[in-house]
Amino acid sequence: MCGIFFSLTAAENPLLLDDNLRYLLTKRGPDEGSYSIGVRGASLDLFNHEGSGRLWLSFASTVLAMRGDDIVRQPLTDSGKTGSILAWNGDAWKIDGQPIPDKNDTEIVFNNLLQATTRDYPSEDYTEVPHSAQKVAEAISKITGPFAFVFYDAVNFKLYFGRDCLGRRSLLWGVDDAGNLKICSLCDGSSPSTYFQEVEADGIYMVEFQDDQDAALEPTPTPGHLRFDVQKITKIPWSHETLSTYHMISPIPLMNKATPEGIPPPLTTTSSIVSELEHRLRQSLVLRIQNVRQPPIPGESNVKIAVLFSGGLDCTLLARLAHDVLPAEETIDLLNVAFENPRVVAAATKGLEPPSSAYESCPDRITGRAAFAELQHVCPTRNWRFVAIDIPYVVTVTHRDTIKRLMRPHNTEMDLSIACALYFASRGQGTAIDSQRSDSKPSPYKTPARVLLSGLGADELFAGYARHGMAFSRNGFDGLIDEIDLDVSRLGKRNLGRDNRVIAHWGREARFPFLDEDFVSWVVQIPVWEKCGFGVPESPPTDTGIESEKKTLRLLALNLGLSNVAREKKRAIQFGSRTAKMEKGKVKGTDALT
Structure with a gap:
């Protein structure tokens, strides 16, 4: 996980990082x-001003080294050659369909972009490339994996920035109060920003400069009255068909909206779709957990992977499959967070709830320990480490301003509830029990793992929310398909940027096997009655208790020995960990924070 900062200003001096943002x-x-700072003469018509002057392009990057043998300093600069610059935050699992799991992807991506923007890179003929924007778009579209980037093409005087088609990495942009363009992984102010917004995951964005070398030698116009013109930003969209203008072909096809003719066949543990699901999910997982770098954090050297673990279906399924992929000697950490909610504690003291530990009574702690026990039973040769992360209310309050800062521009009660849970879970600090030690007692522990597996995406793809059942009740298969399509289309906007900003704060990287492009492409193309059990005949008696939501995933869990987990009901993270409604009961998730 990396941090990106970029600014474009026509002021007297370059616009650099402040100390607080640099720290974050x-x-x-x-x-x-x-x-690094790149300086280029260019037309000031980008700033609603006639005439020319100096533009300052400033880059800053921080690096979390996850792949390859060496740490690659960023931003990457083609010094002495083209002068182009790349700030990259991503994992290119494949480029043009070819896996690159054992190499540093940043340099590969940069070289591909340089080839797209020069006639004959790496020769000395660095002249402009006709249609370079389309070539850059094609280079970006060949990348499979999560990413955010800012790339300055110094040969063709263009700036590009954007996120992957699912929006799995954070990138924000805006024009500040002084009229300067900023692009950053995080908001740049401690107070709610009025100008930063998520870079949409609907394409990449381009700013074109006019070649004006002499302009860099002229005096800078009086600062203070120049504002970046946002109309000068061009979107190069993801598309499902070839366009006559700049575009990228989306790796995610359109949703299969076919409805069954008559009653669809029943879904059972022996259905071919269940075995196909297992195969494809394993493929996605292998890319994300094999060949992970040894973490430099002090701690046990045999822990590289941890799971954000509520004990629910999605995360436990990933843990179970990870057991089959990872070497037998590697421990897998299960990070389970529970909060002291003062309203729940107050209710318990009044006798409204049975007295128990504020943490052990949390729904996610109960399901987490039950799933931990089931994993031990099914995979007894693996050392599973259950990390109980207990967060007192006073600690939540202490960190709340930091969490609110990280999740911006999201600013609702629900955002805060979800962000709190992810923030403390990804910190990975609590008390641990090892499954391989019969005499194991809880002891203080902080996971050294830098890769955190998340089950995010399963609910959206396989109809795991209550509203999916409601949509089917109202409008049958058509309503269900439309609801799933809506969920998939807004993943980047609703969740992923916010989650990335919160989790990455601890120098860890969340990876989402359910959101692999190849996996998502397969799921959206299979018919809806092969994803869930709505409108599908009842299963045989051996499959009783299997909910319609995410039924195919539940059947896979059954096949893998997770009988209890397969029957676990969906529970939102903010309610399972009890981060919701800590102070007031009558509050809506959509309410804006004050």
Whole structure:
């Protein structure tokens, strides 16, 4: 996980990082930080001003080294050659369909972009490339994996920035009060920002400069009255068909909206779709957990992977499959968070709830321990480490301003509830029990794992929310398909940028096997009655108690020995960990924070 900062200004001096933002970006990328400034003469019509003057392009990057043998300093600069610059935060699992699991992807991506923007890179003929924007778009579209980037093409005088088609990495942009363009992994102010917004995951964005070398030698116009013109930003969209203008072909096809003719066949543990699901999910998982770098954090050297673990279906399924992929000697950490909710504690003291530990009575702690026991039973040769992360109310309050800062521009009660749970879970600090030690007692522990597996995406793809059942009740298969399509289309906007900003604060990287492009492409193309059990005949008696939501995933869990987990009901993270409604009961998730 890396931190990115970029600014474009026509002011007298370059616009650099302030100390607070630099600190937060360094938390995202603690291994290496480097800072560079590119200066280019260009037309000031970008700033609603006639005439020319100096533009300052400033880059800063911090690096969390996850792949390859060496740490690659960022931003990457093609010094002495083209002068182009790349700030990259991503994992290119494949490029043009070819896996690159054992190499550092940043340099590969940069070289591909340089080839797209020069006639004959790496020769000395660095002249402009006709249609370079389309070539850059094609280079970006060949990348499979989560990413956010800012790329300055110094040969063709263009700036590009964007996120992957699912929006799995954070990138924000805006024009500040002084009229300067900023692009960053995080909001740059401690108070709610009025100008930063998520970079949409609907394409990449381009700013074109006019080649004006002499302009860099002229005096800078009086600062203070120049504002970046946002109309000068061009979107190069993801598309499902070839367009006559700049575009990228989306790796995610359109949703299969076919409805069954008559009653669809029953879903059972022997259905071919269940075995196909297992095969494809394993493929996605292998890319994300094999060949992970040894974490430099002090701690046990045999822990590289941890799971954000509520004990629910999605995360436990990933843990179970990870057991089949990872070496037998590697411990897998299960990070389970529970909060002291003062309203729940007050209710218990009044006798409204049975007295128990504020943490052990949390729904996610109960399901987490039950799933931990089931994993031990099914996979007894693996050392599973259950990390109980107990967060007192006073600790929640102490960190709340930091969490609110990280999740911006999201600013609702629900955002805060979810962000709190992810923030403390990804910190990975609590008390641990090892499954391989019969005499194991809880002891203080902080996971050294830098890769955190998350089950996010399963609910959206396989109809795991209550509203999916409601949509089917109202409008049958058509309503269900439309609801799933809506969920998939807004993943980047609703969840992923916010979650990335919160989790990455601890120098860890969340990976989402359910959101692999190849996996998502397969799921959206299979018919809806092969994803869930709505409108499908009842299963045989051996499959009783299997809910319609995410039925295919539940049947896979059954096949893998997770009988109890397969029957676990969906529970939102903010209610399972009890981060919701800590102070007031009558509050809506959509209410804005004050």
